[in-house]
Structure formats: structure tokens, C-alpha cells
Amino acid sequence: MLQSRSEFIPVRGVRTHVRHWGREGAPKLFMVHGWMDVSASFQFVVDALQGDWHVIAPDWRGFGLSARTQADTYWFPDYVADLDAILRHYAPDEAVNLLGHSMGGNVVGIYAGARPQRIRKLINLEGFGLPASRPEQAPGRYAKWLDELLAPAVMHPYPDRQAVAARLQKTNPRLSDARADFLSRHWAAQNADGQWEILGDPLHKHASPLPYHVEDFMACWSAITAPVLWVEADDTNMWLWMGPKPQARVEIDRRLGFLKDVTTKMMADAGHMLHHDQPEALARMIEEFLG
Template structure:
């Protein structure tokens, strides 16, 4: 791991692998993880790429600036751009899962000149996600955890119950327990870093996505009534169809916003980079240029 100071005001721990002169791939993890999300992808794609996989701001031992506003999506987008500039890369393949996928969508939409190809793993398109939170009762119900994560003081409640119990009762049920067993110590170590719980939850608190209560008559945000930009690069979306939090409605109608779309459905849950690594690696490898 390298410690890299960025002009965005944070220092990130960054895993790199592969030939630094090879085409670059940037891997962005989500909640509540770290670069280890990609432990089965880093070596595979370092065979013919320069792989960059940071611990994003607020996670593991990367910096954790104070204040919810420090986790608004444009902040990690800025980190990602600064990180690739640090390595002298003007274009790269961008890969994102969960919150890392949300940042990848935003980066690809706002800086298409930099993203050669985009790979999304179980991370909803912003327009479709917001629309389904308004008009799809099942998705709204599945997303109520976001409202809970935004509650003030939740981190103190987690600390009171103990990280070990939080892992066993709140996180582990959403993944294959056999695959998680060997990783538990890594998660507990990362979550126990000073300020980590608040920083990780602040990603949810800083998001502009509206999550209505189950029985709430929701008001549709203005941006849903306006033209939404399309992606301008080749896009591969890999979806674990057993994801209990992000339902299959997230990939319905995706081609409206993603003209050059390749879609791969996988029989796995939300954490597909390590729940179904062979299928994920094969899907990406088959889609990348030879």
C-alpha cells in the first residue's frame, strides 16, 4: 500500500499492481469495505493493466475529514481524478461497486473525456434509483436502511453494541458467511479506526438522493422531470440478481441512459466482486479489448 497525498486535501491508502506503463484501471469500493473488495480482481487485471485501488476517503486508514459536507459525491469524484492525475493518466477504465459505483457513474457522466470504459457492479444509475425510490414500493422498502444510516448518533449505537455484534447481526446476513469468515478481522480492524464509523455513514448523510418513508407520499425531485445526460463510453453493468438491497428494477430501462450497454446478470448477492469473483472476472475480461 502507498500513502498518497492528494491536492483535494486528503491522503489515501492506495493499492497498485501491474506495469505502470500499461493501460490503467481504477477500482472504487463501496460501503462498508476497502480496496479489499477487489482482492480477486487486482492480480487478475494487473496481468495486462496498471491497477489502482484506493481506500476511499473515510474508509480504513485513509483520511477522514470532519463534516458531512466532506462526503458529498463531488468530493470522492475529485479524489479519483486527482489520484489518476498523480499517476499521469489522462484516460482509464473505471470500475465501481456499491458507493464506488455511484461515484463511478458521476465521474463518467461529468468527465467522459477521461473515462475510456466504465464497469459498474451492483450500483444503481442515479436517475433510475431515485425514480424507483419514488414509485417502486419494493425498492423503497429495501432502501429504508439508508434512512437508518442517516440517523444522528447511529455510530454511537453501533459502538455501544460492539463492532463484533454489528458485524454478525447487521452485515454478515447480507453475504455468504463462509466467504466472510476469513475477512472478519479485516473489517473489524478497518471499522475500529478513529472516526471511521462516522465517516462511512457520512457518505449516506451527504447524498442528495431522497429516500421516502414506506408510507410517505413522496414528492418527485425536479431532476427527474428534466433531460438526463447519457453516458458516452462503452459500459458494462454486472448485476448480482440476489441483491436484497438493490433490486432487479435497477437494471430495467438502463439502455435509455446508457446507449453502449453490455449487461451481465450473475446468480449472486450484493457483494459480487468477492462472492462471485470468477464470474465477475470472466465478464470483465470478455468485455475488455483483447
């Protein structure tokens, strides 16, 4: 494995962990992870890259080794603002190659529309978004959010790191023992009681009261000027949150129509964590796209 190195920088008042691989001075490739994931999740893809790259991957606030916020809610626009601050820190005067997975894919899609001049090429790994919200859902959303604020958020602990690895393999049966062992070392840490806790603020599990205005996000996609590589997995479980496959497939294709310059790829023999399942194939797609 290519050895990574860690750095901590202040990002909008939050001590943020940033992981680096490769040579300083090489072309930069920024990678941002998804919900309940960490920057080390990209290790297998980095190992499969053939070119000379400086890969830069932060842990989002409240995930991995980055600090948790003092507020009682994580607001999605904060990720977009954090990304802007991180790119200004590491690449203040250049258009960047930017990759996002899942939640990170949603963040980079918004950012690339808001700051189109900052993106050289954009890679979205299963950043589908969410089903569109309806106005009549608002009272229930706010009620659920208020109820959850009254109860402390908790994360299920594990007796040892092997149990963490087993949990990862339960979620993703394609994950080999070696990869599950590696991820368990970065995905969780031992607490004062000797148990292992996921490195994610349990507040992330709370519902957001904010509606998902899909057309607002599609307006951002429409404003993207950079070429986009869109990668899906043929065995994705995104139908669990996007709805039944026949209807959701139509909606996803509609959303892709808002991208001016998009190359779509389907990853065979992979699930939603495609960067774990087929890192070699993904690395080839990335480098072919980036040139």
C-alpha cells in the same frame, strides 16, 4: 494472493490511501469501492485476472485507511471530485478503464458523464442509484439531518477479529471462512481499548439532506461516450432500497436506456457483493469487455 502495496497521497486536502496490484507500466485498471467497504475488497477479483494489469484502488475519504474529514457531513459530490483528482494524479494524459461497485458505481457514472473524454471503458457493478426523491420529502430530510447532527455518530465495536469475520458472513452467507478472515483484516482495526472497529467514519451513517434528482444523474449517463459494462447479481438485495422488485425492475431498465453503448450481464449465484461471491466469473467478464 497477489501482494498489494499501499501509497498515501493528498487528495483535495485529505490524506488518501491508494492500493496497487500488479506491474507498474502495465495497462491501468482503476477500481472504486462501495459504501462501508474498502479497496482491499477487490483482492479476489485481482487474483482472478489473467492479464498483465496495474490495478489502482483508493479508499474513499472516511473509509479504510484514508483520513476522515473534519466536517460534520460527507457530501456525495466530493467523491466525484476526489476521483477526478486521483485520475489526474495517476493517469493525467490518458483515457482510463474505470470500475465502480455500488456507491462507487454511482460515482463513476456521474464522472464518466462529466468527463467523457477521460474514460476508455466503464464497468458498473450494481451502481443502481436510489429511488427518485419527491419535493414533499424535503422538510423531513432536512429535519432528520439536523437531528442527527446533534447526536454523536457511533459504530458498533466487536470483541475480536473473529467476530468481525462472523459479521461479514452474516451479511453475506456466501462468504467463505478464508475470504471473511482476509476481509476482516482490512475492514476493521483494533482500537485503544482492544476492541475492533469498522474502518468507516460513523458519520457516513447519517442521512443526507440532499434529494436524489434521478434525472440529473441520467443526464450524466446520457453524456457517457465510452462503452459500458453493466453487471447485476441474480440474488441482489438492492430491492431493499430500490423498492419492490416489479416496479424497481422497470425503473432500472429505464435507467439503462440512457446509456448509449451498454453491455448488460447477470451474475449467477451471487448477491450484491458479487466481487466477493463470484470473483473468477467477474474477472472473465472484465477482461473480455476490456479486450
